[in-house]
Amino acid sequence: EVQLLESGGALVQPGGSLGLSCAASGFRFSSYAMTWVRQAPGKGPEWVAAISGIGYSTYYVDSVKGRFTISRDNSKNTLSLQMNSLRAEDTAIYYCAKGRYDSGSYYNDPLDYWGQGTLVTVSS
Amino acid sequence: QSVLTQPPSASGTPGQRVSISCSGSSSNIGSNTVNWYQQLPGTAPKPLIYRNNQRPSGVPDRFSGSKSGTSASLAISGLQSEDEGDYYCAAWDDTLNGPVFGGGTKLTV
Numbered sequence: 001e002v003q004l005l006e007s008g009g010a011l012v013q014p015g016g017s018l019g020l021s022c023a024a025s026g027f028r029f030s031s032y033a034m035t036w037v038r039q040a041p042g043k044g045p046e047w048v049a050a051i052s053g054i055g056y057s058t059y060y061v062d063s064v065k066g067r068f069t070i071s072r073d074n075s076k077n078t079l080s081l082q083m084n085s086l087r088a089e090d091t092a093i094y095y096c097a098k099g100r101y102d103s104g105s106y107y108n109d110p111l112d113y114w115g116q117g118t119l120v121t122v123s124s
Numbered sequence: 125q126s127v128l129t130q131p132p133s134a135s136g137t138p139g140q141r142v143s144i145s146c147s148g149s150s151s152n153i154g155s156n157t158v159n160w161y162q163q164l165p166g167t168a169p170k171p172l173i174y175r176n177n178q179r180p181s182g183v184p185d186r187f188s189g190s191k192s193g194t195s196a197s198l199a200i201s202g203l204q205s206e207d208e209g210d211y212y213c214a215a216w217d218d219t220l221n222g223p224v225f226g227g228g229t230k231l232t233v
Contacts, residue, residue: 037169044126044226044227044228045169045212046225047223047225050222050223061222095168100171100174107216108215108216108223110175111161111169111171112171112180114169114170116168117168
């Protein structure tokens with residue numbers, strides 16, 4: 001059974017930093033691209049960052065480029081998101097999600113399993 | 125404003141058929157496949173349709189997807205109260221070089 005368990009969400013001040021983690025199990029982690037998707041209160045989901053199975057390729061939405069870093073440790077089946085210079089508009093539930101196809105590429109790859117999400121609140 | 129345009133709301137009565145549209149452009153729907161996600165209240169989104177019209181295992185055949193040109197559509201037949209929630213289309217955008225979601229459609233049954 002595929003399981004994705006996010007952790008690390010918290011209340012943080014504007015300009016601060018926070019790291020999120022996602023523990024994955026139930027599938028061959030290194031074969032699949034992984035993604036962070038966020039959903040602000042009352043809004044639709046937004047892709048934040050994605051990483052290929054081996055970790056060589058990454059994608060970031062423009063609004064987080066230069067501030068967020070996605071990474072993965074295939075030996076520990078863990079996905080991470082380091083968030084720096086946080087802004088109020090980064091406030092959202094952050095979901096870890098698995099790509100559907102075992103090509104390892106996130107290109108045009110739908111998301112077939114999602115975690116329960118972790119809440120990040122940026123406020124003074 | 126989302127790259128993919130969906131009606132903000134849709135509604136129907138139990139047993140009816142409802143359709144939700146998703147309009148894009150040549151750089152997204154026109155050149156890539158469309159996926160649909162269902163988000164029930166208080167839960168994470170879950171996949172509903174892959175690659176325009178493929179249902180994941182466990183999704184009832186009441187749900188169907190189609191695509192024509194730069195638009196896609198999700199149809200739900202035999203509407204049930206538990207279908208009430210938000211529905212999002214998504215596709216890769218070649219201009220943005222990344223994936224995009226539609227703004228979402230809130231379905232009321």
